[in-house]
Amino acid sequence: MINDPGPMVVSDPLAAFERQGMVKLVAPAKVNLFLGIGGLRPDGYHEATTVMHALSLHDVLHMDYFPESPGGLQVEVDCYSREGLPALDVASEDNLVLRAIRLLAQKLGRDCDESFRIRVEKHIPFEAGLGGGSSDAAAALVGAARFWGLDAPDFGSMGASATDSQAGAPKAPAPEVLAAAAELGSDVSFFLYGGCACLTGTGEAYSHRLDPMKKAAVLVKPDKGVSTREAYRLFDEDPLPVPDVVRDKAAAALRAQDVPLFNNLAPAAEKLCPELATIRAWLGEQPGVEGVLLCGSGSATAALCTNFEDACRISGAAQLEGWWARTTALSALGAAAVPSKA
Numbered sequence: 001m002i003n004d005p006g007p008m009v010v011s012d013p014l015a016a017f018e019r020q021g022m023v024k025l026v027a028p029a030k031v032n033l034f035l036g037i038g039g040l041r042p043d044g045y046h047e048a049t050t051v052m053h054a055l056s057l058h059d060v061l062h063m064d065y066f067p068e069s070p071g072g073l074q075v076e077v078d079c080y081s082r083e084g085l086p087a088l089d090v091a092s093e094d095n096l097v098l099r100a101i102r103l104l105a106q107k108l109g110r111d112c113d114e115s116f117r118i119r120v121e122k123h124i125p126f127e128a129g130l131g132g133g134s135s136d137a138a139a140a141l142v143g144a145a146r147f148w149g150l151d152a153p154d155f156g157s158m159g160a161s162a163t164d165s166q167a168g169a170p171k172a173p174a175p176e177v178l179a180a181a182a183e184l185g186s187d188v189s190f191f192l193y194g195g196c197a198c199l200t201g202t203g204e205a206y207s208h209r210l211d212p213m214k215k216a217a218v219l220v221k222p223d224k225g226v227s228t229r230e231a232y233r234l235f236d237e238d239p240l241p242v243p244d245v246v247r248d249k250a251a252a253a254l255r256a257q258d259v260p261l262f263n264n265l266a267p268a269a270e271k272l273c274p275e276l277a278t279i280r281a282w283l284g285e286q287p288g289v290e291g292v293l294l295c296g297s298g299s300a301t302a303a304l305c306t307n308f309e310d311a312c313r314i315s316g317a318a319q320l321e322g323w324w325a326r327t328t329a330l331s332a333l334g335a336a337a338v339p340s341k342a
Contacts, residue, residue, distance in 0.1 A: 021064070021065075022062060022063060022064045023062075023063045023064075023065075023143045023146055023147070023337050024060065024061070024062055024063070024337065024338045025060070025061040025063060025139040025140075025142060025143050025335065025336065025337050025338065026058045026059075026060060026061075026139065026333060026335070026336060026338060027058055027059040027060070027061060027124075027132070027135035027136045027138065027139035027191070027335050028054045028055055028056070028057065028058040028135055028191070028194065028331060028333040028334065028335070029054070029055040029057040029058060029124045029130040029131060029132060029135065029219075029328070030052045030053060030054050030055060030130060030131040030135070030187065030190065030191070030295075031052070031053055031055060031130070031217070031293070031295050031302045031330075032050050032051065032052055032053075032129075032263060032293075032295065032296050033051045033052070033053050033196075033250075033256060033259040033261060033293070034049070034050060034051040034246075034250040034259050034260060034261070034262050034263075035048070035050045035262065035263040035264065035265060035296065036048065036049045036050065036242035036246075036247050036250065036262065036264060037232075037235060037239075037242075037264055037265055038242070039239075040236060041202070045202040046202060046232065047201070047202065048186070048199075048200070048201070048202055048203040049198070049199075049200050049203075049242075049247060049250065049251060050198070050199050050203050051196065051197070051198050051199075051210065051250055051253065051256075051259045052131075052187075052190045052196065052197060052199065053195075053196040053212060053213065053256055053330050053331075054191075054194045054195055054196070054212070054330070054331045054332065054333045054334060055130070055217065055219075055328045055329065055330060055331055055333075056328050056329045056330075056331040056333065057123060057124060057130070057219070057326060057328040058123060058124070058135070058333065059120060059121060059122050059123055059124050059132060059135065059136055059139075060120075060121040060123075061097070061118060061119070061120050061121070061136060061139045061140065061143065062118065062119040062120075062121070063116060063117075063118050063140070063143040063144075063147075064116065064117045064118075065114070065115075065116055065144075065147040066114065066115045066116075066117070067112070067113075067114050068113055068114065069113055069114055069115035070113050071113060071115075072111070072112075072113060073101075073102065073105050073110070073112065073113075073114055073115070074114075074115040074116070075097075075098045075101050075102065075115070075116045075118070076115070076116065076117045076118065077095050077097045077098050077118045077119075077120065078118070078119050078120070079095075079119075079120045079122055080119065080120065080121050080122065081122045082121055082122060082123050083123060083326075085122055085123070085125055088122060088126060096133045096134065096136060096137035096140075096184060096185075096188075097118055097120060097136050097137055097139075097140040099137070099184065100137040100138075100140040100141050100144070100180060100181075100184055100188075101116055101140055101141075101144045103180045103183060103184065104141055104144050104145070104148075104176060104177065104180045105144075107176040107179055107180050108148065108150075108176050110148070116144070116147075118140065118143075120136055125221060125300065125324065126225065127225025127226060127227070127299060128219075128221050128225065128295060128298070128299055128300035129226070129228075129294065129295035129296030129297050129298045129299065129300050130219070130295050130296070130300050131187045131190075131191065131296070134184070134185050134187035134188045134190075134191060135187070135188075135191045135335055137181075137184050137185070137188050137191075138181060138188045138189075138191035138192050138334075138335035139191070139335040139336075141173075141177050141180055141181060141188075141192070141335075142173075142177075142192070142335050142336060142337060143337065145173065145174060145177050146337055150173070150174040150176065150177060151172070151173055151174045151177075173192050177192065178192065181204075182204045185204075186199065186201075186202050186203030186204040187203070188204075189204045189205075189206060190203075190206075191334055191335040192334065192335060193206060193209065193334050194331075194332065194333050194334015194335065194336070195209060195210075195212045195331075195332045195333070195334060196209065196210040196211065196212040196213070196256040196330075196332075197209050197210060198210065198250070198251060198253075200251075207251075208254075210253060210254055210255055210256050210259070211254065211255040211256060212256055212330060212331065212332045213255075213256040213257050213330045214329065214330065215290075215304055215305070215329065215330045216304075216305045216306075216307055216308040216310070216311035216327070216328075216329050217302050217303060217304050217305060217311060217327075217328050217329060217330060218283070218302070218303045218305060218311045218314045218315045218318065218325060218326070218327055218328070219295070219300045219301070219302055219325065219326045219328060220279050220283060220300065220301050220303070220315075220318045220323050220324070220325045221279075221298075221299045221300040221301065221323060221324045221325075222273065222275040222276070222279065222299060222323055222324075223324070224273050224275065224299060225298075225299050226269050226272055226273055226276075226297055226298035226299040227272070227297075228296070228297045230272055231265055231268045231269050231272060231297035231298065232265075232268070232297070234268035234271055234272065235264075235265055235267075235268040238267075238268075239264075240264040240267055241264070242262070242264055246260050246262050250262065256330065261291045261292075261293045261304075262293075263293050263294050263296075265294070265296070265297050265298075266280075266293070266294040266298075268297075269294055269297050269298035269299070270294075272298075273298060273299055276294065276298055276299060276301065279301050279318075279323065280292055280294070280301055282318075282321070283301060283303040283314070283318075286303070286310075286314045286317070287310070288305050288306045288307065288309075288310025288311075288313070288314065289303045289304070289305055289306075289310075289314065290304045290305065290306060291303070291304045292304075304330075308327070308329070311327045311328075311329075312327050315327045
């Protein structure tokens with residue numbers, strides 16, 4: 001049992017974590033401006049080149065740590081869905097937040113009596129291609145790293161320009177944090193840096209940072225989610241190659257606005273969920289939309305907009321069509337601790 005600091009009577013369970021010593025973390029969503037999936041490797045993973053961009057839409061983690069709690073490492077994770085999102089139906093042992101902390105402890109060779117209590121405030125829908133679970137895991141790594149005295153991103157380091165020689169690349173997390181992120185999944189590595197970045201390998205190898213964009217966006221998704229596993233299965237049956245000129249332009253870009261919008265997983269996702277093609281066509285017809293692309297393997301579709309007013313109008317119209325929709329913006333955020341008000 002976790003060593004409880006004492007009984008607390010609160011109307012909102014998240015308020016229990018607004019106390020001295022806790023860590024509050026942001027876990028942003030992402031969109032793949034470019035996603036080029038290649039061939040299947042002997043290890044069962046696909047080669048991938050991707051340019052990811054963080055969004056202002058984010059989950060919030062409230063994290064408390066209790067050293068010297070008896071019983072070895074213990075992690076308690078509770079998720080609270082916000083803004084009408086359905087409850088997250090994931091077994092505790094399968095929760096990426098719990099797995100992230102245990103894996104980092106393993107990488108560090110920690111064998112201590114200690115415990116974490118974590119409450120995750122969910123604003124990012126799951127099975128949407130927005131990376132919510134991966135971002136939560138990255139935030140958990142950042143939080144645990146802070147409590148354990150390791151290098152980890154902080155809120156103030158986000159947004160460094162790729163072309164600013166003074167700013168340079170963001171500070172790299174500790175090697176054990178990076179190793180845990182790569183093992184948990186390719187998207188987790190990106191969220192440790194945030195902003196806009198090009199990744200290679202299977203999508204886990206950080207190549208270089210790009211200057212982020214400040215642009216309004218709308219996210220639209222149907223009720224149905226898309227299984228990433230099934231999307232890749234259909235892709236393997238009929239792979240769509242990436243034109244060399246498109247891949248080269250994406251890999252060479254140093255600014256987000258120079259990245260060609262491309263996703264060769266989209267046809268497979270649209271086979272699994274034909275409504276995605278309807279949403280893509282509908283968004284493409286809306287005034288003020290500058291580009292439309294599927295987020296990862298779906299089921300959310302992102303529309304980049306001329307301004308925030310257009311984004312709000314389109315989001316409202318999408319909701320009238322019966323779809324989940326949110327107005328957001330491209331962001332320089334990464335998984336990071338929020339500075340204390342104290």
